[in-house]
Each structure stands twice: as structure tokens, then as C-alpha cells.
Amino acid sequence: MAAVMRMTGGPGTEVTDAEIIRLSAREAERFAEIFDRYYVEIHQYVARRLGAALADDVTAETFLIAFDRRERYDLTYPLARPWLYGIASNLVSRHHRAETRQYKALARLGIDDTVDGPADRIESRIDAESARGLLASALAAISPGDRDVLLLVAWAGLSGEEAARALGVPAGTARSRLHRARKKVRAALGGADPTTVAEEA
Template sequence: MERTADDAVAVLTDAELMGAGAAEFGVLFDRHAHVLYQYCVRRVGPAAVEDAVADTFLIAYERRDRFDHTRASALPWLFGIATNVIRRHRAAETRYQRLVARLPAPVPEAPMAERAVQRADAEAGVRTIAAELARMSARHRDVLFLFAAGLSYAEIAEALGIPAGTVMSRLHRARQRLQAAHGGES
């Protein structure tokens, strides 16, 4: 079985792809877009997620000469870019979270009273958490969402350009605030 040029490109490292042309850079997109999409959709919602991911890769392509080629993976660097892109979308994110926090409690119908009460409690919890996220500093929120996206402390530190100890303390404080906002429940 013969190897094709596509096969050769697929085995290139992220660092090698960063130094290659636009076609090869597409392989980097194929490798990491899904993970970045999952991270971005939690941060900016479904309406803006495709723009956020596209902007992330556009910026990465334009600034690929700034990538540290000693890194094995471009993913933490891409998460850093995505976080900065999301910060530009912050006004829309804040409006969305404040809107969710102000949603009126639903009026339960008599036959479904128990389910309605449960749903109202759940929605009240969502509003409470959304309001706390809106009040939280961007630094704490960024660490929280990157951790929720599955990044390790070291990867979050690399993505945001901060020490791992700072990541741990910001994550701890963010968790404490969310727990306190939700009535201390775990």
C-alpha cells in the first residue's frame, strides 16, 4: 500500500504544521477544532461559537510564527487564543448571563405541580449560577471554563500565560464562589 502526501501530512507534529503552508495548517484545524468548539460553545453559546472557533484559527494562522516550536502540542496555545477571542465576545456573554439570571420563575400548572416545582428550582439554580458567573472576574471565569473544558493545570497556565499555582488558586476561589452562590451544596 502506497503512502500518499495526505498520509505524510497527517503524521506531522503540531510544530511542523505551524511552519508549513495553509493546506497543512488545515490538518491542525482537523486535529483540534472539535475540542475548541466544545470549549467555545460553553463560553459564547451556539450563536457565536462558529465565529469564535474560526477567529481562533485565523489568528493562529496569522501568528503562527509566534508559536513556540519546542511545544509538542499547539492545543494550549490555541486555547489561549480562543480565550482572548472570547474576551472580545464578552459583552454578548455578559448580556446573556444577565438575561438568564433575570428570567422569571415559571408558573406551575396544577396537574404537573411537582414537576413544575422541580423545574423552577432547577431554573432558579441556573439563574443563581449564571448571575455569579457574570459577577466573577474574567480571570477566574477563564480558568474555570478552561478547567471545565478538560485542560490540566499546566495547560491552563500555558494557555493564559500564568503560573500553575495561580491557576490552582483562581480555580479554588471560583469554585468556592459558585458553591456559596448555590447555597453551599456540592
């Protein structure tokens, strides 16, 4: 997770994302600092949702859109993370079929029981692969809106309020979606907390 503040410039100079975005309205090259801060984590999030084949293009498009919209950024929010994850989530939603196919493919992979090695390591790997398959199947079955909120909380580490802001929905709507998604995925996982399993898998 990116820090709230990063050091830029001379000693003792702390610059928020909001300040960088504000400055980038006049000095466009400053926006590269936002790219440098968040590219890796946005790319990882997109890759987890869509696979490596689409991650480069979707992540690049996320930052192009953010750059184009930087003058509309709400400067009262010091962190740009939720904003960037919101853009990325909207782009991921355009690839709904690809995302669902990926989860269904992961669910079909099954468990490789031919692994050699210490028993504890094998058992741990089988448990993880089993959970991954169940999770993928559950994620494929829930609605895209519910899935967006769940994965923004579980994989991106956003709070419920940040996820709501990222998706442009009221906080109550995000809470309802998160509750519904957790309930469905928990049932599919035999009662395990889907937020924890999503992070581990």
C-alpha cells in the first residue's frame, strides 16, 4: 500500500497525491510521480482480475484516463489510490466476460496431487489450491458490482468508504454490496471469511 505522503524535493518536504495532481495542471510532467507511486499496485490488481494478457493495456489506460481527468480530481482527498482503483475497476468491468472466463478457468484447474515434498508443504499447497478454485468459482457467480466492492476491499486494501468513492456509489450501497458478496462467497467457501481467503488465494 502506498504511503499517504512521499518525500519529494528537499528535506522535510512532504507532498500529497492531491498536491502533485494540483501542480500537474500547470506542469503536466509532475503527473509522472502519481504513475511512479501507483503503477505497480494497480497493475497487480488488474492482473489478478483479468490475467497478465490484459493487465498492461488496462493499467496504461487507467493512467491515461487519470491524466486526462486530473483537473477534475477532488483535491480535498490527499490520497489518489481510491480514485485510481475506481478508474481501473470501471475498465475491468468492460472486460466482464474475460474476468468471468478467468475465474471459471481457475475453478476448473483442480488440485495437483502429484506434488512431492514434505507432507506439511503438500497439505498447505492443496488447501490453498482448493480454496483458490472455490473462490474463483464463487467470484464468477456473483454480480460484477458486488465483486468490484469485495475485491477493492480484499485485494486493493481499500476501506468500504474508499471503495464507495472509487466506484462512485453511496457508502450504504457499497456496504450492501460488500455484505451480499461476503455472504455468497462465505457460503461457497464453507463459512470461511471471503475477505481473508481472497487475499490469501
